[in-house]
Amino acid sequence: MNSYLTACDKNCKKARSGKTVAESTRMVDHREEIDIVATDKWANPQAMWDQRYSEPEPVYGTRPNVYLEKQAMLHFKRGGKILMPGDGYGRNGHWLARQGFAVHTVDLSPVGVQRSRKNAQDARLALKIEQADLMTWDWPVAEYDGVAAIFLHLPPEMRAKIHPAMLRALKPGGILIFEAFTPEQLQFHSGGPKDAALLYTAEVLRSDFTTAEVLELEEVRVHVDEGPKHSGMSAVVHGIFRARQ
Numbered sequence: 297m298n299s300y301l302t303a304c305d306k307n308c309k310k311a312r313s314g315k316t317v318a319e320s321t322r323m324v325d326h327r328e329e330i331d332i333v334a335t336d337k338w339a340n341p342q343a344m345w346d347q348r349y350s351e352p353e354p355v356y357g358t359r360p361n362v363y364l365e366k367q368a369m370l371h372f373k374r375g376g377k378i379l380m381p382g383d384g385y386g387r388n389g390h391w392l393a394r395q396g397f398a399v400h401t402v403d404l405s406p407v408g409v410q411r412s413r414k415n416a417q418d419a420r421l422a423l424k425i426e427q428a429d430l431m432t433w434d435w436p437v438a439e440y441d442g443v444a445a446i447f448l449h450l451p452p453e454m455r456a457k458i459h460p461a462m463l464r465a466l467k468p469g470g471i472l473i474f475e476a477f478t479p480e481q482l483q484f485h486s487g488g489p490k491d492a493a494l495l496y497t498a499e500v501l502r503s504d505f506t507t508a509e510v511l512e513l514e515e516v517r518v519h520v521d522e523g524p525k526h527s528g529m530s531a532v533v534h535g536i537f538r539a540r541q
């Protein structure tokens with residue numbers, strides 16, 4: 297238990313006593329919400345993401361992720377077909393579409409997907425935006441030139457299914473760009489899940505993507521500036537993986 301919990305103990309008790317996640321998160325302020333109902337939130341991820349994407353301000357900003365921005369231009373085939381699993385309201389997928397890639401996004405949150413579709417329509421951007429749970433989604437095989445997974449944090453049993461599926465979705469020689477928080481992130485208040493089981497190390501990724509060629513894989517500290525939910529010094533792991541020919 298941390299100091300935030302003490303500060304809102306009364307509300308938290310209420311939150312645990314039958315309020316919905318959306319109701320409970322409305323009762324507490326932004327910083328408290330990050331930590332308090334972590335267990336409850338992750339028990340119903342769709343409700344959590346819907347609530348987050350209902351906020352008027354885009355919680356991860358409007359600019360693309362910096363690692364994706366740099367690596368996509370180096371590694372993705374120009375105009376290639378790119379899958380974005382867990383793309384939220386589309387800040388990354390839309391940016392790739394603007395660069396001329398043929399983008400397909402898939403996300404669990406109907407609210408995020410609706411927001412992504414509306415933004416794409418307003419910007420006259422053409423991309424395929426799908427709402428689905430990646431656990432039950434019918435994953436294509438050898439279909440994409442690239443896959444980019446940015447801050448898609450999953451429990452181990454889901455990771456075990458979804459990470460290999462990302463690689464299988466690539467054509468031979470296709471590229472996976474990946475970035476997520478590491479367990480070291482637990483000491484920062486700059487975003488990410490507060491449960492070590494949902495955080496990844498380079499070793500975990502090397503093992504999950506064992507069939508791929510590792511072009512780059514590192515754990516680093518970076519200063520993120522991606523809207524109110526990703527802001528400040530952060531511990532991330534990122535990498536580039538190539539599907540074998």
Ligand SMILES: C[S@@+](CC[C@H](N)C(=O)[O-])C[C@H]1O[C@@H](n2cnc3c(N)ncnc32)[C@H](O)[C@@H]1O
Binds near residue numbers: 446
């Ligand atoms: C931290 S957000 C990152 C969103 C986006 N990649 C970005 O960087 O702006 C994680 C996203 O993964 C999605 N997600 C989590 N579990 C999922 C699942 N099982 N199937 C599809 N999407 C999922 C959530 O809905 C959420 O939009």
